[in-house]
Amino acid sequence: MSEQENEKWLDELIRRSIETSKPVFDVEQWKQKYPDEFKTLVQRSSRASSRQLKILAAVFRHPAAKVAAAAVIIVAVGLLIVRPGPDKQVSAPTAARSPAEMITAISLTMAYRRGGMEAVERQLDRTLDRLGPKPMSLSLSQLLQNSNG
Amino acid sequence: MSELLAELSCVARQSDSVLVEAAINGDADSFAELCKRYYPAMVAVAHSALSDRHLAEDAAQQAFAKAAVSLPQLRKKARFAQWLAAICRNAANDIIQSRKPVRYREQSSAAAAERDDDTIDCVRQALGKLSASAREVIFLRFYDGLSYEQMSAVLGISEQAINGRLRRAKRRLANYLRGEGFGRARP
Numbered sequence: 001m002s003e004q005e006n007e008k009w010l011d012e013l014i015r016r017s018i019e020t021s022k023p024v025f026d027v028e029q030w031k032q033k034y035p036d037e038f039k040t041l042v043q044r045s046s047r048a049s050s051r052q053l054k055i056l057a058a059v060f061r062h063p064a065a066k067v068a069a070a071a072v073i074i075v076a077v078g079l080l081i082v083r084p085g086p087d088k089q090v091s092a093p094t095a096a097r098s099p100a101e102m103i104t105a106i107s108l109t110m111a112y113r114r115g116g117m118e119a120v121e122r123q124l125d126r127t128l129d130r131l132g133p134k135p136m137s138l139s140l141s142q143l144l145q146n147s148n149g
Numbered sequence: 150m151s152e153l154l155a156e157l158s159c160v161a162r163q164s165d166s167v168l169v170e171a172a173i174n175g176d177a178d179s180f181a182e183l184c185k186r187y188y189p190a191m192v193a194v195a196h197s198a199l200s201d202r203h204l205a206e207d208a209a210q211q212a213f214a215k216a217a218v219s220l221p222q223l224r225k226k227a228r229f230a231q232w233l234a235a236i237c238r239n240a241a242n243d244i245i246q247s248r249k250p251v252r253y254r255e256q257s258s259a260a261a262a263e264r265d266d267d268t269i270d271c272v273r274q275a276l277g278k279l280s281a282s283a284r285e286v287i288f289l290r291f292y293d294g295l296s297y298e299q300m301s302a303v304l305g306i307s308e309q310a311i312n313g314r315l316r317r318a319k320r321r322l323a324n325y326l327r328g329e330g331f332g333r334a335r336p
Contacts, residue, residue, distance in 0.1 A: 010319055014272060014287065018196070018273075020292045020293070022293045023202075024188070025181075025184050027185075033210060034210070034214040037215075038217065044174060
């Protein structure tokens, strides 16, 4: 006899011999039958939320945690004080607004390296001559180009 | 009402691990869903050991009660079904030990008593001759027509291993029953 034929008559016999109807779980009946176990199960939900609070409380009970929290607050306040406000804008590099500003430290340093104090004086005279009465119209690059020769 | 139904269907779609995690945190609905999901399998496991449907249902419910208490001890949440089956076997063994030793046969079902002819008696005897694990796999397969995947979750073995175990168990049953004159003239 083949295994498939075996399966048919055997499966039929097994089904007839054991009560195989699907059992259905009745939750309410189970709760009534095992009230203590159900209570233990449900109580865990309140325990879980209170556990998180206990952890926080335990952390802040420690002196080191208090010091750390105070340090964090001080650093945060310090940062707020030092940080520039949103209305304070960093000025963009523009051409100098006055002849005095035009003589930059860079151009003067370069002139000094080329010919000492005499070269610095010459640089100053030349710059003032070239700028004339309209310093705002001169760009920074033009100024530097003129100053550096 | 529709919100409640939507919530219930949402719980029913969750994986075992998610439901176990929620049940550990005290969510009764998640635990109830796990119970509904595995009740037939647990009754089958207990029935294979106890040979009594009503006692099997008691053992399964007892297993759920023990699981409700000791659920936080479960480390691998994906193995919930396997862990529950182990609890259920223990509950069935406790029931066996607390009562007088009995031969493997259906005890209390009125429906079974009506059908208790020679054939059924003989099949039950044959089932009683199988090992506990072989009998368990037969009951799981025939109880609610559980898939190999579901059986694998409950027994903690691969689907191939289940297939092999089921084939060997049925071959042994068939051999025994053929020796008793079944399967030839009375298919």
